[in-house]
Amino acid sequence: MKLILLGAPGAGKGTVAKLLTALDGSVQISTGDILRGAVQAGTELGKEADGYMKRGDLVPDSLIMGIMEKRLQEPDCQKGFLLDGFPRTIPQAEALKVLMAKLGIKLDMVVSIDVPRDVILDRLCTRRTCTQCSAIYNVKSNPTKVAGVCDKCGGPAIQREDETEAAISHRLATYNEKTAPLIGFYEKEGMLKSIVGTSSDVVVNAIKAAVGL
16 A cells, blocks of 8 residues: 555554555654665765754755655665654645656555544653653553663653653644645545544554455
């Protein structure tokens, strides 16, 4: 399958993507992973992106699209891919449409995961992340055996700075301003499927039914 996953921070895009890739061998692609991979590989585009990232500047769309073009042509994308957190803006969506046409790639659909704001706030404010191995816990639904200590490696399991209520509210406001307009963009393109669901299994089953898996 070839999908774009849209949804606010905490909507569960990453979890849904992992469950979907296990079904048919599709690969999960996020721009963050792509940029880090290009930097680690030392490609020309990676070196250029690294300069922006080290200065704390946003990587320009033209550079991201160049990296995305290379990524989509790699062998592991043959079975399908899930774009997680990309595109983020209308200009990126328009550039991606041009790129897909150039590469002869046809998207199956764009999935918007719609989760109520109060659920997102509760989900992220109660999340804890290990600073050493990045294992994720939740103080309500999946707590560590010892408070503040990772079960897997014994490292500190903490609340990230961007997962306090104030930080999450800011991230949601940014999402609503910059990324939510993509829902209207893809609706006009006739590609959008909105799924309301706080359970990853519900979302995955709806996607499976829609793509005929």
